[in-house]
Amino acid sequence: MNPLATSDFHTVEGIARVVCLEGSVAWLEPEQTGGCGSCAASSGCGAKGIGTVASRMEIRRFPLANVDGLRVGERIVVGVCDRALIHAALTAYALPLATALGAGGLAEWAMGSDLATMAATAAGLSAGILAARIGAGRLAARGDLAPHFLRRARPGETCGTGEQ
Amino acid sequence: MTSSYKTIVKDGLWDNNGVFSMLLGMCPAMAMTTSATNGFGMGLATAAVMAASSFLVAVFRKRITQEVRIPVYILIVAAMVTLVDLAMNAWMHELYKVLGLFIPLIVSNCLPLARLEAFAAKSPALPSLADGLFMGIGFTIALTAIGAVREILGSGTLFADASLLLGPAFKAIELRILPADMGVLMMILPPGGFLVTGLLVVVKRLLDLRAGKEIQMGGAHSVA
């Protein structure tokens, strides 16, 4: 992998930081981006919003083959094909939602009571999540989901959402 | 790291203005500025929340551990927002009806949380109170400015309904600047909100440039 590789138009970039090295594998942690798009580093939306009550960055660690002599603390840019990102988002979010709403709509049309609809929606959501697991398995098997190393991040490069 | 009060005031009002420099709190800045009075009212409500929550967070900052930091901040802001919401419902009912659901939405406004994290968590109680207050006042000034521009261009008045929303004492500032049929309706509608805010950011950058300071590009990135 050429460390000087720059992405072409169809690659989505993200910035991650090396947190630990194990032999030839580097463990990376994605850099935190708030929904605002401004980095955690700035004094702006460093607040990160209500959502980060729930998630910490440690659980998002991922491994990458250390082909370029990376050291702990370096920031690098990883990329993935943009089609893969859309497929992933659709599988994870659209599929369960579609089944949930479909089930809810059917229950409402058939029975018309709020409780029944709620139960049906919950059931639909679970069914959708199971379907998503199958879909995700297929995506992973095709190898699309793995991020690949693009280059080291330039010092001012922020969050991969692109300064343009 | 405590700054002098002078820096706090200057930062809050101009240098680090929540809306025009940091580009936070955009939602109420465009939604609630259909008139100068609305902007003013919204800003004051936010300023009250910011001052109170900054003060509380600063008082308890030694006791709040790192892990529960964000949930506690949010809880404090939410509690303050609920208080302000109930107070406005009781004592400033007309304004409450106009501001509607944007009062509870102060909770998700990036500005209070950002100041809590950046300042109140590390500073003693009184400077934090000052910071929250003056950031809030800067926010109020920004919102009133946007509201004033939109109102003058849109309906030709300035501070219309001030006596209705803020109290009879404010009747004096209700003005009519342009004749009623000269207004550009677009300014009071959503597109006007976006347009005026964007142009006012440019105006601030121009003023900063004249004063010889660096232009802050892209919002809050460059500020410590």
Place this chain on the structure above:
Amino acid sequence: MKDFVLMMIGAALVNNVILARFLGLCSFMGVTTRIDTAAGMGLATTFVITVSSMADWAVQHYLLDAYGLGFLRTVTFILVIASAVQFTEMTIKKVSPTLFRMLGIYLPLITTNCAVLGVALLLVEGHMSFIGSTMFAFASSLGYSLVMVIFAGLRERLALARVPRLFAGPPIGFIVASLLAMAFMGFSGISAG
């Protein structure tokens, strides 16, 4: 049925969450530099808004209304939304760790912007049934996603243009957004009936 569809079109287009109601502007400005990230973010937000609105409706109906605790709405809704976000994260992690990793790197955290809380509060005002409220939330978030993707497309073009330095970044984005808002105002005739 016709009312339903009209309600959904109203929520998605006429009273668009971003361009008419001014909710979710932080992410609107921040995440729309690429169409792919905007689309992914739209999908994620749609999921979070719909799921948390369902939970919020239940809480409002069975807890707050039943016991007269309306004043606790802000605090409880935030708790529900935070839990919904947590639930989403945990579920995706369980379903497929690789999926979770990838979404974690390229999409911003599913933070709650004004849109999630705003839609939840709006459906309380609407006093609709469960399915009605859920569809309202879903339609609103679809409108949000649509506008995000459109705006991202506009900004990708904008990145290739020569913008005066004073206007670069947020200001030109706002001006373009105002034009987009004007375009969407054309939909307002739909719900005139």
